[in-house]
Each structure stands twice: as C-alpha cells, then as structure tokens.
Amino acid sequence: MSTQAAEREAEVLACLATVTDPELDEPVTELGFVEGVTVGAGGAVTLDFRLPTFWCAANFAYMMAEDMRDAVAALPWVTAVTPRLQAHMCADEVNRGVAEGLDFGAAFGEAGDDDTLADLRTTFRRKAFQRRQEALLRALLAEDFIPAALVAMTLGALEGTALAGTDSARCKRRYLEMRARLCGPAAPEAPAFVTPGGEPLDAAGFDEHLRTLASVRIAMEFNGALCRGLLAVRDRAGAAAEPARKP
C-alpha cells in the first residue's frame, strides 16, 4: 500500500471513531463493527461494516451507515463514500437507501414515516448525555468532590478542573462533547451539570438524579454486553467457517 493510501485509510478510521452506535454510545470502531476500509485512487471510499446479528434493528443500522457516510465525506479529498452493511436481513435496503441519500422511511417504502429516525436520534442523544454525565459525576465523587460543589460548578470551572484519574479525564471529555451536542454552546458561567432539558440540578435532589442516570446506564450497558457477546460468537463462527486466505 502506498504511503498516501495508508495515510488516507488512517484518516478514514479516525473519522469512523467519532461515529457511535446510538444505543450503546460507543464508537463503531471499538465495537468491532468496521470490517474494512477501501480507499480508491480517485478518493472514493468503501466502508464494510457488520452488526452482531442478522436481526439487529434496521433503524440503528441505518443511522450508523448515514453517520459513517457523513463523517468520512467531511474529509477534503473524499469524492464518494459507500457504506456496505454485510450479513444483515435489511442489507440491500440500507445500502441502497444510504447510497441514494434517501431517508429511512423512503428506503423502506414507508412514506410519511420520515421523522422516525430524527426522533430516535434525539432520544438516544439524551440517553448518551445522561450516561456520560453519570460516569463523570461518579468519577468526581470518587475524587472527593461533594454533591453541593458539583451542583454549583460552572462549565468554565469544570473545563479548568484537573482530574487525577485518566479515566476521569476521558469521562470529562466525553461529557463536555455530548453536553455541547445536546444543549448547544453555553457560556462558561452556565452550570456544568444540567438535566437533559437544560435545567440546573439542585443539591436536595442530587442522589435521586444520580439514581435516574444509573437506570438509564444500566439498560444501555446491559444491551451492550449482549451485543458484544453476540459479536464474539459471530467472529468465532466466522473464523471457523472461513479458512484464512491470502490477502
């Protein structure tokens, strides 16, 4: 592979790392969904991806295919992006629809159902926001911050707070990114921690708030564990069924 091709492939993978499974809120690259990236000389990119099972929800598959397409299309040298979902019950509909730029409803011949994915995207962005906030709050509590201080903390103060653990720093980065995506840009004096609707927290309700966040996270993580288990089985079965071939 030429240096340029290798560099471009790395750039594509870096873009894909920003795309998350909407339900699991983890990058598709880390989940092992991306099977291969092909970069053509003219700047055309083909992305092969697959999900843990043949039956995984088509709407989530569609969202990921759209997000991958859009993330990679943002690279200046890219002329075309073709995501290719493999081994899935709706692979044909998803691949054709995303290639033609159709919305989900149109791709599946369900006229008038266009808002389905928009609503679902919002729901899952809220869940991702809640999950990331819980992770950060727990990391801060573990670093001896008290609830009253967290409730009063401003965005500027959070950004300027040095955290001891590397995991805490990651949690902070992930939370700030999702806070901006869900709630839009905010002034440094805005509260760091808000509800998904943008309301500030209060100290009296802090424990209850944390438990609510935990409920959301537990549902999401449980499904993630199931997905990972299924993907591992599929990889094992695939490895057994398909002897290694020369590249």
Next chain:
Amino acid sequence: MYRTSDGEELFVVDAHTHFWNAAPANQRNIHGKQFIDCFYAYHSALSPEQEVWPQEKFEKYDAETMVRDLFVDGPVDMAIIQPTYLKEFYIEGFNTTEQNAVITEAHPDRFILNGSFDPREGTAALENIHALKEAYGIRGVKLYTAEWRGASRGWRLNDTEAYRCFELCEKLGITNMHVHKGPTITPLAKDAFDCHDVDYAATDFPNLNFIVEHVGLPRLDDFCWIAVQEANVWGGLAVVMPFMHARPRYFAEVIAELLFWVGEDKLTFASDYAIWTPKWLVEKFWSFELPDDIKQERGVDLTPEVKKKILGLNAAALYDIDVDAAKAKLWNGAGS
C-alpha cells in the same frame, strides 16, 4: 426441587420454556436458519463453557432431553411452556402450542401449556383463542408485538383489535399475558422495542396480568417506570438470568433496579430453555449476592426469602399453583 447446601428444599417454577424444532428440514427459508443461529449465539455467548450444546442438538432436541434437563438433572418442579409460531420461517412452525402439547400431555403435572394470538387476524384471532381454550384449557398466552406479518411491522397492546382479544381472554379466564418485550425477532419500526403500550393495556385490563418477558430489555428503564405504576405488571427474567455468569456486576445492578421498582413479589425466574438450561442458573442464583454498594445505593437486598419467591412462589401465585399440594405430589414421585 432445589436442595440448597443447607439441605433446604425449594419449589422451582421455570416460567419460560420452549420445545422447538428448528432443524434444517423444518427451515422454510434463510430466515429460519438465521433465527436459530441467532438463538444459538445467545446460548453460546452467555452460557458457561461446559453448558454449551452442539449446534445440531440445539436445533432440535427430543422430549426426553427436555424433561431430563428440567426435572431430572435440573431442579425444576413445574415449567410454563410458551409458544413461538414463526410459520413464515419454519414449515411446521418453530414451537407451536400444538407441538408443545405433545410434551405437556405426557407430563400434565409438570407443565403449564400456554397459547398465543395475533390480533391482526381479526375474527380469526378470537376464534383461535376459543379453540385454544377448548382444546388445552390455556390460562396464559405469549404475545409478540414486534412480529412482522405481511406489510405490518408489528402491533401494539392498545390496538382496538388487541383489546377485543383481551376482553375475550378475560371472559374465558385466560389471565396471564406474557408479552415479549426484549431482544426482538425482526425489529424495524421504532416501536418494536417500545414498551409503553403495556401501560395502557395494564390500566384498562386490571384483571389481567401482564408479564413483561425479558423485562423490556433494552428498554429496562422504561419498563421499570411502567411496572412501578401498574399493580398487574410483572417482570419475567428470561435472558436476564444468564448474565450472572457473563457479567455478574451488571446482573446485580439489573436485579437491584428490578427489586427497587418492580418489587420482590412480581419477578419470575425463567431459563428460556433451550437457550439456557435451568440447573446452572438456579445453582448460581441461589449463591448469588448483591455487592454492598449496590445494596446501599438502591436500598434493596436479594435475601434467601426473595430468591425463593423469584424461583417459584411468584409464578405459582400467577398460575394458582397450590405449592403444598404440588410438593406433596411431585416430591414423592407420584406426579407425572
């Protein structure tokens, strides 16, 4: 019966089992193959290594194997057998009430046979409910709201046609509605995972019980919110149980959520046989303890008394099983 290490003897009901035939000869199309492959992946992913079956056995097992796994080698006293028709995927169906009746009629003291209905069949659905009641005396049904049918991408419990079915069920004394709200067969529309329809139906039919199988996964939070408000909404633990092995900390968190919101009296143990087998599940569950931090945060505990309810007493209450009479019969080897 499960005998604990202290010699205590517990009554066990497996509230969600199947007797399926997914052998290649019965597969109608590629979906039939993909469906059982997906089940096998669940089985392989979440079972301890020594409990994993060969794929061929998993596709089709005989009645003797099932009876042995549940009642002879396994600790189950009684099992509820739930149908899954899937006639579009399997020539004879995957696990129909008629197929299940073969095994339940040979072991009437051990099994409770459930039926099913699809309200999209209209009048035929109502006739079918009558026929199932007459032929098998069913007291419960398994419902799949996410199942595709022609152009339909699923149905909702609060559809008008569904309400007509519920009215008939109530009239005929079919009181237990096991609703599949969990990993779905062919989910497409956003509603396929949604469980808010349970809320409407449970409110409008207070004399029916709605057992949400797989506790709404992956919408556990939505399910809990509904179950806390509706006295007749229960949680079925099929699919949840095997996480004890694969992800014990998550299992503890989920059980704590369920105990907090749904309560210890409305959760039922299930193996989802033959996806998992009950022996290891019951053994592991009996010795499972919630970590202290989870107990404290949620203010709940998984005590031996709570475990006994989940393992058998709650399902016995749902199906009016006289536990003392059943023990007397089954534990003395008199039952069949």
